[in-house]
Amino acid sequence: MDIIESLPGIFYVLDPDGRFLLWNSRFLQVSGYGAAEVERLHALDLFRGADRDRVARRIRDTFETGTGDVEAELVGKSGKPTPFHFTGQLVDFSGEQCLVGLGVDVSDRKRAEDFLRESEARYRSFIENTTEGVYSFELEGPVPIELPVDEQVRRIYRSRIVACNDALAQMCGYEEAGDLVGVTMQELHGGSDIPENLALLEEWVARGYHVAGAESLEIDRDGNARWFANNCLGMVEDGCLVRGWGARVDITHRKVTEQRLRLSASVFENIADGIFITDADSSIVDVNQAFVEITGFAREDVIGRDPRMLQAGRHDDSFFRELQRTLGVKGQWRGEIWYRRKDGEVFPVLLTINRVLGDDGGTTHYVFAATDISQIKQSEERLDFLAHHDPLTGLPNRALLNERLEWAMQHVRRQSRSFAVVFIDLDHFKHVNDSLGHPAGDRVLQDVGQRLVGVLRQDDTVARLGGDEFVLLLEDIAHPDKAAKVAAKVMRALAEPFEVEGRDIRVQASMGICMYPGDGDDAATLLRNADAAMFRAKDRGRNTYEFYTEELTRKAFERVLLESNLRLAVEREELFLNYQPQIELATGRVVGMEALIRWNHPELGLLSPTRFIPLAEDSGLIHAIGEWVLREACRQARAWCEAGLEFGRLGVNVSRAQLQRGRLFEDIQSALAASGLPPERLELEVTESFIMEQDTLAVEQLDRLRDCGVSIAIDDFGTGYSSLSYLKRLPVHKLKIDKSFVLDIADDDNDMAIVAAVISMGRKLGLTVLAEGVESARQADFLLENGCHEAQGFLYARPMPHEAVTAFLREQAPKGDSDSDQ
């Protein structure tokens, strides 16, 4: 009995019916039953559910086989289950085969097992659900740790994965964990020849089979390079490495991003473009070194500032509105812009602006990449200059001349103006080259170019076509004579010797002039015709100019000659005045006399004012001539007055230049004073076209003259575009209907209507109306019938010298009215 009581668990003996024959006190304690109750119990009463079935089977088996064991929860009287491990054995008990059993409380072991199971489940769940790849590997055989590292590594490569999770399988290019089990480390690492990888293993061995966070580069089964961060621990037993555990994370994406970032950072710092980044509020957050070098601004000068600080102010608002619009729509803008460096220098930039979007699709930043294109621009300009200029003289070449000719033609067409092309070829320039050498010749050509430039206005062009050929493009030349004048100026400019290498060199030129429009419709034709004209100038003895048409040449020479002669005409007393009477239509009385200038040219004979007055106006000689006319006319009129000859008023023509100069009033006062002619006797004739220009200074002078008694007549009336309201405000006394209307009044209904209307209008304005150019009685009758006051024309008298006029007046005067002649 003592043995039974000293047993470590519950002891019992069951008969073949499963009834308890014997038990120890521990049995009573555990089951909670008393001895009497146990006697009535069946063994299976102590078990529940599945345990009960299993225990029943096991008891049966034991009675059949002689031994058996089972684990089940014993449920005591209190109902509390306690896990037991039961072992049974058949024993002859008083001649009956009975089951002797021993039950050991395995609560503690069960608890430990449960804990282990749960812990393992947790661990497994963690391993299986973690994104880290986890594995363990076994070496083929123990690897002594004192082996050389390379030998150890060789053996480690042969070790095999024994367990791993799906995450590892997938990150190594396998489908699931099972696919990886049995794979060697060498296969896992994609080979043994990746230096980074080998270095990692060597380091693992060297560090006592432990690394944390070590990076390896491997090639997966698809041949892709992949980066991993590894933790790995080796197990050493008896001085040998036997197995190991590892965990790894795929850091390929991070590595690629890092590489890209490193690359970007390196590009940002090393690129030649100035890069600056702003936040969404246009505040600069970063700049690179190139930006600092290009703009001269230090980083701290610009951080936090608006990029507008860089603008040079060369673009208008619409430029920036369009930039913002494009950036808003496309997220990018690219174009040229002018920036200002810190030192104030303005420079051109090729700018690209890119918008950077955040995860929410909103703008986070703008990246500006600015390429300084000053050099490119300068090169472009230089190339453009070289393409359009003659390298020797720096003057425009044929290409640029053609462009300018095209432009001038368009411009002139629109504005109904004209321009001239002058082709210049230096005479015998070959001699300069032959005698002094080409370098000296080049110097002369350069100096010739400069002199030509000096002769012209800024708007004109001097081009060199090559050799000794130059072309002038004279813009806005109203008359061919102006071109001739420029040609004459060129000749004078070239006549001065050129000093080269201490020697005076004389250069002459032949020039051909053609006009647009008229002498050609395109650049090539104009140049060809000017060239042809130049050859004619050569034929005519060189050092001269010729127009493309002979007629123009003749006229140009004549005008130049006349202009120089006209300067002397006043002193030489070659000018004189004729006078033409003006008649009152109703009475036939002489009521006026118009002074008309003539020039008695020593070679050309008597010249009409139409030939020399425009020249005088152009050259400024009109002032001297106009003054002379006034003095002479007043003197003559005073003489007629003194002779008692009635001539009414004396009309004197004044040109626009005289009025514009602003000294006419003084000149007239002085002529009147010098002659003693009363102002009421003087009438100034001013053209309609000029009076309608409403020149304030001119009108002021006319006002003053009217105030002191001088009359004003509007000459050539009908040829301009008079405004009646303006006419009413002018100090005018008389309208002179232009002879072009009078000429045809007998035959032309239109002219008749115009003349009648002008007479009527003049009368309504209270003006005296005079018809010019009356040559026939029919014209005179028509004028009289339509109320015209006065007439002037060959019908009554031609313009006459003063002696003839004196005789005419004497004839007209009632007998005894006059007594002298001048």
Ligand SMILES: Nc1nc2c(ncn2[C@@H]2O[C@H](COP(=O)(O)O[C@H]3[C@@H](O)[C@H](n4cnc5c(=O)[nH]c(N)nc54)O[C@@H]3COP(=O)(O)O)[C@@H](O)[C@H]2O)c(=O)[nH]1
């Ligand atoms: N600034 C100055 N201009 C002057 C001066 N002297 C004249 N002129 C202007 O010159 C233009 C031409 O003048 P002219 O050649 O003298 O011609 C005048 C007459 O000869 C001409 N005329 C007169 N009657 C007739 C005629 O019946 N038929 C016809 N075909 N011609 C005729 O008309 C001219 C006078 O014109 P106007 O002066 O408009 O009255 C001329 O514009 C003069 O103005 C001067 O000293 N200074």
